[in-house]
Amino acid sequence: MERGMDHWLLIFSTLLAAAGAFWGILSVRQGKRSRWTVIWMAGTFLLQLGFLTVRGQDRAACPLRDTGEILVYLSWSLTLFYLLIGPAYRISLLGVFSAPLVVIFQSTALFPGVLAVSPERVANTSPWGETHSAVSVLSYGAFALAAVAGTMFLVLDHQLKAHQMAGGLFRNLPPIRELLTSLGRLLWLGLGLLTIGIIAGLLMPRNGSMAHLIAAIAVWFAYAILLLVRAKRGLSGRSLSLFTVAVFVLSLAVFALI
Amino acid sequence: MELLCLGLNHRTAPVEVRERFAVGTNKLGAAAAEIAALADVPEGVVVSTCNRTEFYLAGENAHATLERLEQGLSAREKLEAEISEHFYRLEKADAARHLCRVVSGLDSMVLGETEIFGQVKQAYNAALEAGSTGSILNRLFQRAFSVGKKVRTETRIQEGSTSIGNVAVDLAEKIFGHLKDSQVMILGAGEMSRITAQSLVSRGARSIFVTNRSFERAEELARDMGGSAVRFDDWQRVLEQVDVVISSTGAPHAIIKRADVEMVRRARKFRPLFFIDIAVPRDIDPAVAEIDEVYLYDIDTLEQLAEEARTRRQRQITECERIIDLELKKLNLPGT
Numbered sequence A: 001m002e003r004g005m006d007h008w009l010l011i012f013s014t015l016l017a018a019a020g021a022f023w024g025i026l027s028v029r030q031g032k033r034s035r036w037t038v039i040w041m042a043g044t045f046l047l048q049l050g051f052l053t054v055r056g057q058d059r060a061a062c063p064l065r066d067t068g069e070i071l072v073y074l075s076w077s078l079t080l081f082y083l084l085i086g087p088a089y090r091i092s093l094l095g096v097f098s099a100p101l102v103v104i105f106q107s108t109a110l111f112p113g114v115l116a117v118s119p120e121r122v123a124n125t126s127p128w129g130e131t132h133s134a135v136s137v138l139s140y141g142a143f144a145l146a147a148v149a150g151t152m153f154l155v156l157d158h159q160l161k162a163h164q165m166a167g168g169l170f171r172n173l174p175p176i177r178e179l180l181t182s183l184g185r186l187l188w189l190g191l192g193l194l195t196i197g198i199i200a201g202l203l204m205p206r207n208g209s210m211a212h213l214i215a216a217i218a219v220w221f222a223y224a225i226l227l228l229v230r231a232k233r234g235l236s237g238r239s240l241s242l243f244t245v246a247v248f249v250l251s252l253a254v255f256a257l258i
Numbered sequence B: 001m002e003l004l005c006l007g008l009n010h011r012t013a014p015v016e017v018r019e020r021f022a023v024g025t026n027k028l029g030a031a032a033a034e035i036a037a038l039a040d041v042p043e044g045v046v047v048s049t050c051n052r053t054e055f056y057l058a059g060e061n062a063h064a065t066l067e068r069l070e071q072g073l074s075a076r077e078k079l080e081a082e083i084s085e086h087f088y089r090l091e092k093a094d095a096a097r098h099l100c101r102v103v104s105g106l107d108s109m110v111l112g113e114t115e116i117f118g119q120v121k122q123a124y125n126a127a128l129e130a131g132s133t134g135s136i137l138n139r140l141f142q143r144a145f146s147v148g149k150k151v152r153t154e155t156r157i158q159e160g161s162t163s164i165g166n167v168a169v170d171l172a173e174k175i176f177g178h179l180k181d182s183q184v185m186i187l188g189a190g191e192m193s194r195i196t197a198q199s200l201v202s203r204g205a206r207s208i209f210v211t212n213r214s215f216e217r218a219e220e221l222a223r224d225m226g227g228s229a230v231r232f233d234d235w236q237r238v239l240e241q242v243d244v245v246i247s248s249t250g251a252p253h254a255i256i257k258r259a260d261v262e263m264v265r266r267a268r269k270f271r272p273l274f275f276i277d278i279a280v281p282r283d284i285d286p287a288v289a290e291i292d293e294v295y296l297y298d299i300d301t302l303e304q305l306a307e308e309a310r311t312r313r314q315r316q317i318t319e320c321e322r323i324i325d326l327e328l329k330k331l332n333l334p335g336t
Helices: A005-029 A037-059 A067-085 A092-110 A127-161 A168-172 A176-203 A211-232 A237-257 B015-021 B025-039 B062-077 B081-086 B092-104 B115-129 B135-154 B164-176 B191-202 B215-225 B232-239 B258-268 B286-290 B299-315 B317-331
Strands: B002-009 B043-048 B052-059 B088-091 B183-187 B207-212 B228-231 B244-247 B273-277 B294-298
Touching (some): A005 A037, A005 A067, A005 A092, A005 A168, A037 A092, A067 A176, A092 A127, A127 A176, A127 B164, A211 A237, B002 B015, B002 B062, B002 B135, B025 B052, B025 B062, B025 B115, B043 B135, B052 B062, B052 B135, B062 B088, B092 B115, B092 B317, B135 B317, B164 B244, B164 B294, B164 B299, B183 B191, B183 B232, B191 B215, B207 B215, B207 B232, B215 B228, B228 B232, B232 B258, B286 B294, B294 B299
Parallel strands (some): B183 B207, B183 B244, B244 B273, B273 B294
Antiparallel strands (some): B043 B052
């Protein structure tokens, strides 16, 4: 079947993210700041937006009806939060770490069978259902970016512990305290969005399995406990980062199974 | 017109010779005009820092100008004959290449240091204002500045810190970002602690706590640093609130043990803690580094990191000189 405009937008957006990742990694290896990453990612974001608009028009609903759409929407929200948070915190390297994740998600979406070639129009959409899907996946964008910040922390923490100061990566990584601050804020943002998503999910008309809603509530509890422990008792940066990455990977795996 | 340079630096002359030729920043313009008059040439610039004094001149015949300048200096300063042995004499392209090396930090005591760029610029501006520069030296200095910038941006000549104090500051900034919100505790009021703490203060660290077995010494250092003195028995209490600990006591055994840090972890809410142990024997038990949020650096590690940075800079010299030669060839400067 012939590929539509949406597929081409997705292919080009994936290529831009790949270029961003490639140039970012290259400049880090050369010991330079990856100044262009934000531009590549902004281009990626616009093409993702184009894809979601076309799919949304085809579906006449929020384009979150198959795994491919969910993956692209997740990549879009990750890119959105990176563009909002990265430059504000002067975390240029966040883009270099985010871009490969976007490439992985979108490349998976491009696998045959993952993204419907001819999306069907959705009948009987519910505003609560639409809000639930859109806001929940948006929260995963924030959690994904928090996991990226956590990974950056773990890399820098290892370098500092091992006394490895040489190299472009060490020079370009933002300070430990800045990473932990942005990681914490992203988790709070994700939790806030997921709360709205779950409330909307509870209010939407239900037909069939509630497995994904139960999984979302379990994920909400996991992040809420993590943030509560951090606020009340305190958590070392390493534990916070490891839990953030682990909960994100685990929740992604659970949703993939569901 | 030909270009020449007469100068002495930290490699060719000891400090007692260098200080005789040192020129204050506010006298650079007048000195440039004076030197040009002494050599009987229309253009002159005097560069003077704690490590060097150099006279750049443009005259009809470099060799003859050099002789006139040396004779003039000897007569004016009543110099002993052996003083001239400390001077280097460079003509035409060699003088231009030398200035580019100086501006790029390749001729500095600390290879690749950045301060020299501003110092040469200041010297040139002073000469320009005094009216002692013309087409030859104006072009030379302006080109040298752009070559210097190119060298610094296209190579890693200024990468890394080459002193223990700066390595410690870089690490602190890598952990805490801006140091203005960071609190520092100095354990042991030794000279090394003072120097390292001063580096942190110069980058914004504000709250300094000083503790020492002799409380009077602690008070004295605290006064100097604008901090507060703490009784030695109280350092564990202060550990709860600080971000950086600089330790350099003369104790024959470890002062800070893993259990001491474990005890304050909850109260600190597991915030990052940076230990700088510059004492020999070491003050901080190495097992402290096993705690998640602790980053421990002893004197050997800091010195090794500084040495690695120096070696990395050394490796850049060939590349820097290649850029300088290439740029000078392209520029085809008058007087060279």
